[in-house]
């Protein structure tokens with residue numbers, strides 16, 4: 001059986017019902033949205049200072065295994081919890097000393113409090 005519209009040459013049985021078409025469209029849209037959200041979260045979580053941070057670049061003295069764990073936990077997943085990142089964003093790069101590591105949030109708070117008092 002040919003389609004009612006004579007301009008189309010293929011049989012109408014190949015047409016999807018409108019509801020199925022919209023359902024597929026809905027699924028695809030959801031998938032795309034999930035992928036975009038995931039990418040956005042990943043970009044937001046990953047530290048933008050990877051290229052310049054001495055800790056991430058391996059220029060600070062720290063045990064190799066510990067460094068890898070900290071990089072995976074802070075630099076690649078959650079920069080907001082990194083002590084170095086916190087001091088950097090609150091005070092600037094001059095206040096981030098080389099004895100400050102990502103897991104030392106208490107020390108970061110002390111540095112921030114001391115330097116904000118002095119300002």
Ligand code: SF4
Nearest residue numbers: 047053056075082085
């Ligand atoms: S140590 Fe902190 S500031 Fe340095 S790259 Fe990792 S998250 Fe960023």
